[in-house]
Amino acid sequence: xxxxxxxxxxxxxxxxxxxxxxxCCLAAGCLYSEGEAIKEALENALEEEGLTDQVEVLGxxxxxxxxxxxxxxxxxxxxxxxxxxxxxxxxxVAALKGGKAxxxxxxxxxxxxxxxxxxxxxxxxxxxPERIETYIARDGYQALNTVINELHPSQVVEEVTKSGLRGRxxxxxxxxxxxxxxxxxxxDRKYVVCNADEGDPGAFMDRSVLxxxxxxxxxxxxxxxxxxxxxxxxxxxxxxxxxxxxRLQIAxxxxxxxxxxxxxxxxxxxxxxVDLRIGAGAFVCGEETALMASIEGRRGTPRPRPPFPxxxxxxxxxxxxxxxxxxxxxxxxxxxxxxxxxSMGTERSKGTKVFSLAGKVKHTGLIEVPMxxxxxxxxxxxxxxxxxGGKVKAVYTGGLSGGCxxxxxxDTPVDYESLxxxxxxxxxxxxxxxxxxxxxxxxxxxFMEFCVDESCGKCVPCRAGTxxxxxxxxxxxxxxxxxxxxxxxxxxxxxxxxxxxxxxxQSAPNPVVSTLRYYxxxxxxxxxxNPKRNGNKNAVKAAK
Amino acid sequence: xxxxxxxIDGRLVSAMEGQTVLEAAQEAGIHIPTLCHLDGVSxxxxxxxCLVELGNSPKLQPACVLKVAEGMEVRTxxxxxxxxxxxxxxxxxxxxxxxxxxxxxxGHCELQDMAVELGVDHSRFDYIYPVExxxxxxxxxxxxxxxxxxxxxxxxxxxxxxxxxxxxxxxRGAKSFVITDxxxxxxDSTSCTSCGKCVQACPTGxxxxxxATVGEMQKDRTRLEFIVTAREKxxxxx
Amino acid sequence: MDRVKVATVWLGGxxxxxxxxxxxxxxxxxxxxKIQVVYSPIADMKEFPESVDVTLVEGSVANEDHVELCHKxxxxxxxxxxxxDCAVTGNVPAMRNPLGDPEKILQLVYVDRAxxxxxxxxxxxxxxxxxxxxxxxxxxxxVDYFIPGCPPxxxxxxxxxxxxxxxxxxxxxxxxxxxx
Numbered sequence: 001x002x003x004x005x006x007x008x009x010x011x012x013x014x015x016x017x018x019x020x021x022x023x024c025c026l027a028a029g030c031l032y033s034e035g036e037a038i039k040e041a042l043e044n045a046l047e048e049e050g051l052t053d054q055v056e057v058l059g060x061x062x063x064x065x066x067x068x069x070x071x072x073x074x075x076x077x078x079x080x081x082x083x084x085x086x087x088x089x090x091x092x093v094a095a096l097k098g099g100k101a102x103x104x105x106x107x108x109x110x111x112x113x114x115x116x117x118x119x120x121x122x123x124x125x126x127x128x129p130e131r132i133e134t135y136i137a138r139d140g141y142q143a144l145n146t147v148i149n150e151l152h153p154s155q156v157v158e159e160v161t162k163s164g165l166r167g168r169x170x171x172x173x174x175x176x177x178x179x180x181x182x183x184x185x186x187x188d189r190k191y192v193v194c195n196a197d198e199g200d201p202g203a204f205m206d207r208s209v210l211x212x213x214x215x216x217x218x219x220x221x222x223x224x225x226x227x228x229x230x231x232x233x234x235x236x237x238x239x240x241x242x243x244x245x246x247r248l249q250i251a252x253x254x255x256x257x258x259x260x261x262x263x264x265x266x267x268x269x270x271x272x273x274v275d276l277r278i279g280a281g282a283f284v285c286g287e288e289t290a291l292m293a294s295i296e297g298r299r300g301t302p303r304p305r306p307p308f309p310x311x312x313x314x315x316x317x318x319x320x321x322x323x324x325x326x327x328x329x330x331x332x333x334x335x336x337x338x339x340x341x342x343s344m345g346t347e348r349s350k351g352t353k354v355f356s357l358a359g360k361v362k363h364t365g366l367i368e369v370p371m372x373x374x375x376x377x378x379x380x381x382x383x384x385x386x387x388x389g390g391k392v393k394a395v396y397t398g399g400l401s402g403g404c405x406x407x408x409x410x411d412t413p414v415d416y417e418s419l420x421x422x423x424x425x426x427x428x429x430x431x432x433x434x435x436x437x438x439x440x441x442x443x444x445x446x447f448m449e450f451c452v453d454e455s456c457g458k459c460v461p462c463r464a465g466t467x468x469x470x471x472x473x474x475x476x477x478x479x480x481x482x483x484x485x486x487x488x489x490x491x492x493x494x495x496x497x498x499x500x501x502x503x504x505x506q507s508a509p510n511p512v513v514s515t516l517r518y519y520x521x522x523x524x525x526x527x528x529x530n531p532k533r534n535g536n537k538n539a540v541k542a543a544k
Numbered sequence: 545x546x547x548x549x550x551x552i553d554g555r556l557v558s559a560m561e562g563q564t565v566l567e568a569a570q571e572a573g574i575h576i577p578t579l580c581h582l583d584g585v586s587x588x589x590x591x592x593x594c595l596v597e598l599g600n601s602p603k604l605q606p607a608c609v610l611k612v613a614e615g616m617e618v619r620t621x622x623x624x625x626x627x628x629x630x631x632x633x634x635x636x637x638x639x640x641x642x643x644x645x646x647x648x649x650x651g652h653c654e655l656q657d658m659a660v661e662l663g664v665d666h667s668r669f670d671y672i673y674p675v676e677x678x679x680x681x682x683x684x685x686x687x688x689x690x691x692x693x694x695x696x697x698x699x700x701x702x703x704x705x706x707x708x709x710x711x712x713x714x715x716r717g718a719k720s721f722v723i724t725d726x727x728x729x730x731x732d733s734t735s736c737t738s739c740g741k742c743v744q745a746c747p748t749g750x751x752x753x754x755x756a757t758v759g760e761m762q763k764d765r766t767r768l769e770f771i772v773t774a775r776e777k778x779x780x781x782x
Numbered sequence: 783m784d785r786v787k788v789a790t791v792w793l794g795g796x797x798x799x800x801x802x803x804x805x806x807x808x809x810x811x812x813x814x815x816k817i818q819v820v821y822s823p824i825a826d827m828k829e830f831p832e833s834v835d836v837t838l839v840e841g842s843v844a845n846e847d848h849v850e851l852c853h854k855x856x857x858x859x860x861x862x863x864x865x866x867d868c869a870v871t872g873n874v875p876a877m878r879n880p881l882g883d884p885e886k887i888l889q890l891v892y893v894d895r896a897x898x899x900x901x902x903x904x905x906x907x908x909x910x911x912x913x914x915x916x917x918x919x920x921x922x923x924x925v926d927y928f929i930p931g932c933p934p935x936x937x938x939x940x941x942x943x944x945x946x947x948x949x950x951x952x953x954x955x956x957x958x959x960x961x962x
Contacts, residue, residue, distance in 0.1 A: 282716065299713060304589040304609050457694060457713075457720035458590050464635035467718050468669045488668070495631050498604055498624075499592045643877060644962025645867055645932030651962065660959050665928035666870045666920060673872075673879035673915070759962075 061212020200399025398427025681731030795841030
């Protein structure tokens with residue numbers, strides 16, 4: 001493979017495209033709501049109408065508006081059909097010739113679409129994730145070509161540093177700095193790892209990226225490998241994402257066959273092999289040191305840092321670990337330049353961020369907006385606010401490790417620092433919206449149950465502390481709370497936060513801390529429901 | 545190797561590069577409480593008893609794995625640390641069925657000692673009273689999961705000193721438990737050499753010698769120390 | 783000066799703590815000048831008094847009578863002390879907790895495994911119902927001080943009482959805290 005061959009594939013693919021294209025979403029949500037059947041019905045209808053030479057049906061990845069799926073979009077007419085059923089296929093095809101489709105037509109001028117800025121999702125819903133040619137047709141692997149043939153590894157690191165990209169997995173560590181550390185650490189073997197163990201409740205960004213545009217992540221990883229001097233990569237993907245696994249396997253095979261991965265990439269001396277490692281369902285394996293232990297075949301539990309993976313990671317070699325979305329940003333940063341990337345976003349948070357919208361909003365699904373977009377725009381305008389005349393009460397961002405943001409603070413811009421300031425975090429990008437009917441103690445209880453289940457058990461604060469926090473919440477929620485319980489919750493939370501071994505344990509109490517911060521009165525109300533409260537116990541103490 | 549100078553609790557202490565803060569403190573006669581640490585085997589940083597404060601950093605670090613550095617400022621015994629340590633011991637006492645009065649290790653238990661040291665007069669947290677197994681299928685030894693604090697010393701001593709790796713950890717969270725072989729009864733274990741190192745390493749009465757009754761199980765670390773020292777100093781190599 | 787009114791109570795426990803109390807030997811004579819025992823299993827009072835200065839509670843909360851008495855004690859006592867491991871931790875009586883439903887345990891112990899007279903003790907109004915989960919006293923009512931030990935040695939009890947009588951409070955430290 002060389003640049004000319006890459007161009008040839010691109011041009012051949014573009015030339016083979018038919019004038020009219022029907023794009024069917026085949027990402028998880030739509031796929032499991034008869035997506036395949038819809039695609040087949042459309043193909044059959046075209047056959048019947050004799051339109052196959054002018055119209056083609058493409059199976060593509062996520063188009064974002066999951067709540068209205070299954071989705072079908074018509075190019076170049078720009079019509080979006082929502083909640084499509086296989087029985088709508090004939091009328092959709094008929095509509096191409098001026099008929100009227102039975103399927104609901106979506107509003108592409110809705111803020112849900114117009115306020116988005118696709119970078120990571122630029123190909124999502126456009127390319128066929130199972131055909132590498134469609135990715136190449138949209139300039140895929142050109143960034144890798146440029147990097148390998150024109151840039152020195154240090155220049156690549158510099159470009160990423162200049163872009164201002166920060167880790168999209170949660171902590172927001174500067175990506176360029178991380179790459180530089182791994183690049184500068186001496187070592188015969190180095191590794192590049194992609195963390196695709198997305199486990200936060202309500203988060204499905206990485207899943208969608210991998211299901212919709214897997215080559216983008218592979219290309220990002222290959223660029224990283226070149227930059228830091230690695231020739232082996234691992235993608236650690238959770239076993240609960242079978243479609244991601246399947247599409248990644250296909251993508252890796254196709255890229256290898258074209259000489260874009262494996263030995264002699266782009267006919268140079270650069271080798272980069274990528275292997276998949278499937279997680280077995282432990283949330284903690286999303287923590288980088290646990291993830292590495294799991295890749296090595298050991299029990300997936302975290303270890304204290306330092307040493308950080310950049311110094312001593314997989315098999316004690318320098319290891320670069322980034323999240324799916326971080327890698328997915330790389331090809332475009334290289335193609336369009338660091339300056340272009342850093343023109344988006346805020347002073348300290350550059351670029352865009354993908355969010356998965358879930359909970360009490362009209363439009364749930366996947367969106368990508370520039371950093372610094374106010375939450376209110378996302379929740380009220382793009383997601384359409386609470387459904388059925390409800391009122392948005394709070395937004396939970398950052399998954400388990402995040403925090404809740406009350407409606408009055410919705411003007412907060414989404415960037416790393418602003419979110420931390422109000423007790424939440426950017427996290428990986430899960431956004432769960434709650435309305436007035438949701439009880440915040442119940443929310444904390446739900447999250448804490450998850451923490452108890454998912455604690456690995458290695459360190460005492462997280463293993464035993466979360467159990468006690470959960471018991472207290474359970475008691476309060478069930479109207480058996482005592483007056484001292486809130487203080488006890490706070491004391492325990494502080495200890496678990498300060499003493500736990502890994503980031504997951506340290507952030508496990510966040511749901512309690514942040515709901516207590518803004519909704520303490522709901523806890524007090526629950527406690528006041530206890531008929532036995534104050535019984536002899538406290539009355540006497542007060543009298544003493 | 546270079547010498548590093550640091551302060552621990554206001555005292556100037558020098559240590560060899562590569563040493564841990566715990567080692568440096570011990571050599572200087574400064575006591576830092578530990579539970580999962582065992583001399584001669586690798587450290588996990590799991591029990592969090594040895595957490596210390598560093599300079600102005602809000603983050604606590606486990607002294608057992610933290611390497612000394614020049615100019616490091618360590619505090620081992622602040623009010624905050626004592627408060628956390630006490631809570632951790634209370635959590636350990638409440639998570640399983642630690643009934644000192646009927647325990648083989650009563651009076652010789654590191655968890656019990658730790659409660660004494662930290663002034664634990666009761667647990668503020670609800671006792672969980674989980675259902676735990678007792679495995680007495682081994683001819684000479686037994687394991688009572690009611691008294692296990694999941695420190696992993698048995699796992700490490702068996703793997704790193706004896707080289708058998710009979711023990712390991714299974715399950716997760718509060719439901720974690722130590723296993724022999726592939727979670728088979730200890731008596732059926734084909735890898736166990738019956739060396740008894742795990743018995744001596746165990747800080748509580750969880751792993752014990754059969755026939756010991758209340759308070760009779762005293763752990764003897766001298767043989768472990770003997771083997772580890774001999775290996776480190778290569779005493780048996782001509 | 784009026785003597786301090788002291789009560790001692792025996793909940794779910796073996797009375798070993800009371801035995802240890804009596805083990806204080808001649809100190810009991812000194813003690814008798816300072817305290818007046820107003821309620822105790824070793825004295826014959828039927829009802830818990832309405833006003834007590836200090837109550838030592840031995841034993842865990844294991845049945846419904848214990849629950850009732852606990853609240854009575856708390857309401858009537860200025861200071862409540864958990865006396866011994868059963869009161870402080872649940873100890874041996876709480877070892878039935880992991881076994882589950884108390885009715886099934888009674889059935890197993892008194893009926894299924896009985897050599898003679900297989901009858902479960904449940905005379906209404908006489909044998910109190912067991913609570914589902916045995917618990918330490920401080921999980922039922924507020925407790926002011928703790929004297930761990932199974933039983934606490936007489937010297938430990940002496941130290942605790944001396945502190946209390948002399949300084950109005952009693953926080954044991956060091957070896958005096960050892961459980962078991």
